[in-house]
Amino acid sequence: MSAATHRSRRSILVGLIGSGIGGSLSPAMHEEEARQQGLAGVYRRIDLEALGLPPSALPDLLTAAERMGFDGLNITYPCKQAVIPLLDELSEDAQALGAVNTVRFQDGKRIGHNTDWSGFKRSFEQGLPGASLERVVQLGAGGAGAAVAHAALSLGAARLTLFDVDEARAASLAVELQRRFPAARVEAGGSLDSAMREATGLIHATPTGMAKLPGMPLPAELLHRALWVADVVYFPIRTALIEAAERIGCRTLTGGGMAVYQAVDAFRIFTGVEPDAERMFAHLQALLAQ
Structure with a gap:
């Protein structure tokens, strides 16, 4: 046969x-x-x-x-x-x-x-080529967050700041990622406003924005044009975050590729x-x- x-x-x-x-x-x-x-x-x-x-x-x-x-x-x-x-x-x-x-x-x-981390990595490489990974802010430190943070550091993120509603979870993930990627600077918490002002990119890895949890994961005024924005939510494909980022001219990556x-x-x-x-x-x- x-x-x-x-x-x-x-x-x-x-x-x-x-x-x-x-x-x-x-x-x-x-x-x-x-x-x-x-x-x-x-x-x-x-x-x-x-x-x-x-x-x-x-x-x-x-x-x-x-x-x-x-x-x-x-x-x-x-x-x-x-x-x-x-x-x-x-x-x-x-x-x-x-x-x-x-x-x-x-x-x-x-x-x-x-396969979340490899999926995000491949999507990022194809959808945001040449994007600066100098200072990345990530929202969400759960299961998806752990995967995409690993991917971001694998892609060469120099500095990664994690935020999560569960501050202890973000801190624990930061410690683990710092151990795994000693050449980078990984931290958790602090002032979201300050981190966003300095950021070159934003990764969103919480359920906010899903069809069942509509809305924005952070105030829209924290976005700025020099930022790229990557969302892991893909249903809907155009989340409130992606639309707000595009309105001010940010490069964006929807969750579809991941x-x-x-x-x-x-x-x-x-x-x-x-x-x-x-x-x-x-x-x-x-x-x-x-």
Whole structure:
């Protein structure tokens, strides 16, 4: 039997666990790429909000998915860190970041991966080439925040200042990142106004701006034209932050690229098949235009 024939007979069952994910485009992206690859792919949303379940239901949901024959799961807000104690192994990236967005069920084991950081890095390289990384301010130090901060420092950020509603979480992440990237200067907290005045770039990594949490993550008057602005939120693709930044002439990066490229890497983990990244990006653009 040829590899192509074998692959055409394979079925892939994966899902997404998170809260308020009714608008997620991950199912459409994964199922279409599976179809293009000759796979029978099904991708299910497991929405805590829609099911009326608290995040503490995560252990039961993982067990249920495993027993029902899922090949893996994507994990999103608010479960990217809570899932870690429930796993058997972590990839090097997930271990370093302390956050998981992709779980593969394989050989009786639950293996956690993080494709958020690589997805953001690739999106940034393509969408903001030449952007100054001299002084970067980041809002959000949760699971997504840990990933994109790692990506920013991997890209060469010289100074990174983290802010989070949970100040202890931001401080803890700053210490860990400073250890991992000793050549950079990583700090947490202080005056947001002062940090923004000196910043060359802003990364937004909180849920604010999502369809279910509309609004701005910081006062619009703190934005200035010399700043680039990158958002991780992609639904809606044009968040209030992105629109405010564009109005004053900032270079911007929507969350669409990160959404695609983290999905590209997750698809490879789930299936063992190399996806077509350009095709997946084009498909997301088409979905967002609908």
